[in-house]
Amino acid sequence: MEKLTFEYSATKSVPQRAYVGVVGSGDLEILLEPIEEKKAYVVVRTRFDGFGQVWKGLLDKFFQANDIAAKIEINDFGATPGMVTMRLLQALEVSSSDKAQG
Numbered sequence: 001m002e003k004l005t006f007e008y009s010a011t012k013s014v015p016q017r018a019y020v021g022v023v024g025s026g027d028l029e030i031l032l033e034p035i036e037e038k039k040a041y042v043v044v045r046t047r048f049d050g051f052g053q054v055w056k057g058l059l060d061k062f063f064q065a066n067d068i069a070a071k072i073e074i075n076d077f078g079a080t081p082g083m084v085t086m087r088l089l090q091a092l093e094v095s096s097s098d099k100a101q102g
Contacts, residue, residue: 002049006059008040010069018094021087028079032091033071040069046076054081062088070095 014034021029035041040063044055058081072091074084 002044002046002052004044004046004052004055006040006042006044006056008042008059008063010038010040010063010067012067012069014068014070014092014095016095018091020090020094023075023077028074028076028084028087030075030087030091031073032095034095035069035071038069040072042072042074044074044076046074047078048076058084066092068092 014032016034018032019029021027023029042059046055062085066088072088076084079087
């Protein structure tokens, strides 16, 4: 199991907390929380070691397109990069809707 941490500059805050996904069966969960700082902090816990550069590339691309200030926890159980991106976008959508959880 590997724990990776990333930090990004940000200007847009997210309205509220969100929780999406399920850990297990090749998927992942994402917990997104608004923060006061103009930063994004991401912690990835993955069962696979050695994919730090893949995670960095995926998250760099996501934060270039989505300039959000938030604390994000990602618990991965083997999701593909496409699934990770989909869940991140889903968390943003849930955070902006009345369906936010937490």
